[in-house]
């Protein structure tokens with residue numbers, strides 16, 4: 001359940017197991033606004049930023065990673081540069097508490113970016129996954145659904161009124177991707193091994209997981225209205241989790257200063 005709609009972020013976020021936070025980050029910053037953010041990254045992240053062939057993915061990565069560092073820095077009461085990450089077995093970034101020697105609650109986070117939109121999701125003591133996708137009206141969504149979705153999801157999509165099928169596809173895609181990202185398994189987890197609600201007029205929900213009939217009710221799923229050009233969803237491995245929505249300053253400045 002969303003407990004507060006998009007509003008300017010107040011840092012540090014107040015963390016509690018019952019509330020997850022989603023922070024909306026604008027990625028269409030001018031060069032002079034985002035280039036200084038590279039200073040907040042570590043050597044490995046800077047090397048990665050330098051390797052992007054195109055400006056857009058570089059900008060997305062730098063802004064999201066620097067904002068994540070600032071956000072976690074305010075929560076952990078440390079400078080953004082000192083935040084330490086490690087990657088899970090399939091590349092999901094996690095906080096490296098051991099290296100940081102901090103006694104803060106178990107903070108879980110996940111990041112997604114698409115076009116001009118970045119989202120950062122934060123929870124305490126529960127896996128969390130988030131996905132944002134820019135609508136692409138030219139995408140062959142029925143073919144993609146046939147190929148990747150569970151058969152019943154593809155049937156549900158075809159059963160929607162034609163004008164609802166594109167949003168239905170993106171509703172399904174973002175929910176499925178949010179689940180995969182919460183689990184952290186990457187695409188080693190088959191997209192057809194679980195089912196979500198496709199109909200964009202119904203509340204987003206995880207309906208079925210192969211071999212785990214009781215597990216879907218342990219999850220909170222929420223679709224997020226982030227812009228007219230994007231679909232987004234968040235999933236938290238906790239039932240009936242409440243969700244607060246925040247806006248990072250649109251000029252990329254640090255709200256903590």
Ligand SMILES: CC(C)(COP(=O)(O)OP(=O)(O)OC[C@H]1O[C@@H](n2cnc3c(N)ncnc32)[C@H](O)[C@@H]1OP(=O)(O)O)[C@@H](O)C(=O)NCCC(=O)NCCS
Nearest residue numbers: 061090091092093111112113131132148173181184185186
């Ligand atoms: C790695 C993966 C998470 C990429 O997702 P994506 O939609 O391309 O990109 P997003 O912007 O949503 O997420 C990228 C962020 O997820 C995080 N991430 C990376 N690996 C992850 C993993 N295994 N689990 C969770 N999060 C992960 C990182 O923070 C990454 O951002 P960064 O590299 O800038 O730090 C993975 O799920 C994937 O490749 N999905 C394929 C998508 C697909 O084919 N979907 C079909 C649906 S029909």
